[in-house]
Amino acid sequence: METERLIIRRWTLEDAESLFDYARDPEVGPVAGWPAHKTIEDSLRTIKNIFNGKEAYALALKESNEAIGAIELKLRGNTKLTDRDDECELGYWLGKKFWGRGLMPEAAKEILRHAFYDLGMTKVWCGYYTGNEKSKRVQEKCGFIPQKVIRDEYLPLMDEKRDVNVNLLTREEFLKKEG
Helix, strand or coil, X not given: CECCCEEEECCCHHHHHHHHXXXXXXXXHHHHCCCCCCCHHHHHHHHHHCCCCCCEXXXXXXXXXXXXXXXXXXXXXXXXXXXXXXXXXXXXXXXXXXXXXXXXXXXXXXXXXXXXXXCCCCEEEEEEECCCHHHHHHHHHCCCEEEEEEEEEEECCCCEEEEEEEEEEEHHHHHHHHC
C-alpha cells in the first residue's frame, strides 16, 4: 500500500537497524505500552515474533524505503477488543523524529481503507493509554468515536497498570467521512 509520502509494507530482517534506531527512544515505546529496545537483537526478535502478524506492516519513507514506524490491524485472536471476524483493532507507533508531520494519520487512513474495502471489516477498534495525546489526536483525525475506558489494564511488558481509552470507527462512518 502507498500514501503520498509512505510505503506500507511487510517487515524484513533488514529493517532491524532502523527499527532499533527509533524503538530505543524512551519516548516512543513506553507511551505505547512496550519498553524501549536495548539492543538490535531486541529489534530482530520483534520483527520475527511480533511484527509477523497477517496485517502487520512497516511504515517506510517513499524516498528511502527506511522503516520509521509500524501499523497493524490486529485480527480476531490477537486483540482483546473484539472476538469477531469482521472487526479488528488498529495499533501503530512512529519514530519521534517524524512526529508532528501528519504521517501517522496519513498511514492510518490508508490502513483503514484497506480494512474496510479489502478485508471487509465492519468496525475497527483503537485505543490509547491516558496521557498519550498524540495517539488520541491521530484517532480523532481519523474519525474514531470514544466508546469506553478500561481501568487498570495490566501491561505485562511494562509491569504496570494503565487506563485504556477505547475508540471505534464503523465502516459507515468511514465511508461518510471519505465522501
